[in-house]
């Protein structure tokens with residue numbers, strides 16, 4: 192019996208590996224980098240935990256949330272595994288004690304936040320000790336194209352520079368092909384073995400319903416909940432206030448429900464979570480704050496009281512139902528109010544223009560899913576870049592007669608246009624084009640926006656985040672002949688985040704492209720830098736905002752280290768950085784005067800600054 196299987200049996204108490212677990216574990220043990228995509232509840236944790244136990248040294252796990260870490264550490268300690276954490280809550284002697292234990296080789300698994308890894312002092316400490324492997328949880332957070340982007344995660348791209356030869360495994364439940372490519376880039380995992388298990392949770396039935404009125408939704412929710420009395424359910428809401436309101440309303444209807452959100456005191460949260468985990472209360476009404484890392488396998492249904500932010504979020508949240516594999520249900524209610532709330536959240540978010548655009552596009556695609564007349568599961572699986580042939584038979588659309596109007600002619604028109612202008616026109620000028628073209632067809636802007644959304648959801652068109660959100664035809668889109676009807680709903684019930692409502696698209700006129708988003712900066716393949724004479728990608732004047740931001744960062748670093756700014760990095764190097772805009776450690780190395788040591792120490796501080804301006 193292999194060592195890893197022995198540990199799976201004896202330490203974790205599982206009989207056999209499932210999915211791609213064994214491949215992942217063995218690869219990491221042999222020293223290979225791995226990216227593992229597996230659904231929520233797929234058992235990703237053991238894939239970094241077991242190699243940490245088999246290989247010499249301490250396994251370092253990077254996790255975005257302290258709450259997530261705590262759950263895993265508690266479980267591991269219960270199983271007799273020496274697991275610990277250093278984070279901002281662990282200070283003084285406690286921190287020294289953990290560090291000493293690590294030095295003595297007494298810790299198998301150490302959980303840390305990405306912020307901690309960014310601290311040079313901590314990095315220096317890690318270099319003194321033997322590291323078994325790195326586990327990177329929720330790896331989609333490293334990509335601006337994924338949901339829940341965490342700029343802190345980008346420091347992890349430098350691990351290979353700091354710890355050559357130490358294998359890294361990045362795991363996530365949600366990554367569409369563009370996010371996956373970006374994860375590889377950001378985390379410097381180009382040669383990683385990519386393992387994927389099916390994202391399809393066939394045991395979960397999917398239903399999405401347009402909210403006509405709050406009253407109608409309440410009646411429907413009560414019907415769902417009352418027919419499932421005694422079963423565990425989650426009700427996801429957009430914010431704290433809604434959570435409290437819905438929980439109160441359910442209680443007033445005699446339903447066994449408790450609220451859970453970050454605004455409650457720790458004890459209330461823990462009590463309510465415990466009551467739910469133990470089955471003392473049927474329903475937990477919560478924000479997305481609940482669920483990550485919580486392991487309750489018999490949640491029978493998830494209701495989205497409000498619409499989530501993206502298909503990824505929808506997939507992740509509905510995935511909390513039926514981890515035991517038994518039939519479960521996911522219901523989602525959507526309405527224009529939700530769209531407006533989400534739009535506002537995006538507007539107010541801290542992200543830059545590029546991340547807002549990506550978020551809007553993701554919201555748009557979810558709206559497309561909601562208004563599609565075809566199999567929802569197929570759309571979701573396709574969205575994650577996987578083939579799904581036929582209909583699932585387990586979603587609301589599969590269970591009713593497909594109804595709608597055929598828009599093949601319009602689609603052929605758009606396909607023709609995109610074929611001529613592939614990757615040139617962005618979604619905003621697409622708006623213009625379509626308006627122009629469809630004026631003759633007497634279609635409203637909202638109407639053809641819906642058609643474009645349906646092309647996206649049905650895989651004919653891809654919104655390419657790395658190309659300023661421009662629309663590109665997919666292979667399927669290029670092959671579209673219009674021989675079979677392509678149906679969309681008769682009436683536009685949901686308005687989109689962008690196609691219909693962007694003030695910017697309104698103000699654009701054909702031929703006037705001045706306000707369209709900037710062209711993406713050309714990105715050469717990494718190897719090109721070495722051979723071609725490097726030319727500036729964009730002219731950065733002295734004092735350009737990026738250069739100033741880089742200088743500010745350098746001054747900050749100098750202050751932190753109590754050194755002169757030029758010691759950190761020379762002005763000429765900064766200028767070159769502002770011109771070349773390197774986004775990875777390797778690219779950073781092409782800057783004159785920046786060697787391995789500088790990259791290791793500072794690249795993770797400069798790259799986020801550049802990234803912000805690259806948008």
Ligand code: ADP
Pocket residue numbers: 205206207208209212229230231232233234235236237484486
């Ligand atoms: P993920 O991180 O992929 O969402 P977890 O690692 O939290 O999932 O695992 C989900 C559940 O599956 C946990 O209860 C875990 O103990 C269990 N599990 C993991 N691997 C196996 C296995 N090989 N056989 C049975 N149960 C497993």
Ligand code: ZN
Pocket residue numbers: 565566567568569582583584585586587588589
């Ligand atoms: Zn279906």
